[in-house]
Amino acid sequence: MNIGDVAQRAGLPAKTIRYYEEIGLITPMRDTNGYRRFRDSDLHKLAFLGRARALGFTIEDCRTLLALYDDKTRASADVKHLAKAHLDKIEDKITQLQSMRDTLSELVQSCAGDNRPDCPILSDLATGKH
Amino acid sequence: MNIGDVAQRAGLPAKTIRYYEEIGLITPMRDTNGYRRFRDSDLHKLAFLGRARALGFTIEDCRTLLALYDDKTRASADVKHLAKAHLDKIEDKITQLQSMRDTLSELVQSCAGDNRPDCPILSDLATGKH
DNA sequence: GATAAGGTTTCCAGTCACTGGAAGGTCAAG
DNA sequence: CTTGACCTTCCAGTGACTGGAAACCTTATC
Incomplete structure (x- = not known):
């Protein structure tokens, strides 16, 4: 998926998604043309972030929540x-x-x-x- | 009055008062040594601003409110x-x-x-x- | 007269979470 | 081949301060 698709599906602006990459919340792959290529796991994370932000969690809270989500021994x-x-x-x-x-x-x-x-x-x- | 006095009386940090001058909400005089000299009218304005800000008005709202306050034909x-x-x-x-x-x-x-x-x-x- | 403490000055950078815009590269359709 | 819709990076701005550095001024004490 390109950024436009993922933006639509996650309900987040493309700008925001680029920003989330910049601050290390997600790390999409890159196609040979330089375009970001998003896997399902990236979309999943973005949807997670969207919901957490909608509940008012700060970005740093979101980072922690994602880490906890990944940590199956939390x-x-x-x-x-x-x-x-x-x-x-x-x-x-x-x-x-x-x-x-x-x-x-x-x-x-x-x-x-x-x-x-x-x-x-x-x-x-x-x-x-x- | 110097900025320290006025900060104490208005209940605002000196930094905030300097910022309010910078954006043109107040225009205190200057002493020969370069210190700001505040008149009663400045203190009055600052207290006004403090209360308006405490009610959540934006700075631009505050600017308008001060102008309305000054305009006796409002x-x-x-x-x-x-x-x-x-x-x-x-x-x-x-x-x-x-x-x-x-x-x-x-x-x-x-x-x-x-x-x-x-x-x-x-x-x-x-x-x-x- | 030196010195120390406390007040003041300006200027620059950082906060938070994006958002807008410019300048340019890529792709699919006609 | 061109048009239009995507995509890229980079830079700047938002609101309302806040922190800190470096330097100047004032007052008190020795």
Whole structure:
């Protein structure tokens, strides 16, 4: 398979796939014309990466996950630990965003949104007081 | 005030303040020795920026917000519109993160986390099926 | 007056995970 | 033989800082 095929099947941009090669996540073969030639195992890895990235794992997490996947003597505890740490980070981020949302939502609601200049959003930003 | 004072009072790192000057959000004066000299109005702007950034507004949003704040003939509708667009983005992001969290949470729960290699987290990433 | 500590300056590089674009080589169809 | 769709590499940019080096300024102490 050439990069276009694999991109379509893995649901990743060709650019991203080249980048993944550059940072050593995959190592496709090369045809005599210089084109990358992808085996099924490469496609499989790319799909794995796509799903891991969709769950928000960092590239370095993905590298570790791929290594664990390849290591048939891994302990599932190692995988779980990595996933749990990531889950905790996501939950922190959600909490933080919810706090932003709550404040912003109040501000937006309190603003008349007409053609007069008075605006509680700006007042709040200027003074830090509600 | 020198940059250290203003950093402390605004609750921003000195590095960030220099960066804000570089991108034209503030324009402090200079002493004869080359040190930045901050007026109260600069401190005020920095505090404004700190709060806007804490609510997740982008730097470009902040630039617009400062301009609106300075423009005494603004329409509050403009501010509200900007804030609402940002709020919508935050809500999208929360939804997205919650979806990640739900999937991840299930996966983490389903993994034994012991010293055996079997791991539903890796299986899911590998196959995309639960 | 020398020295040390702490504050300040500029400039350059790195972060993360791509993404866009330019300039050029390759391949299949008509 | 040319057109168009692929593919290649390389370089630069994104957002919002952050770290570090080398050098200058200020203040306190000896």
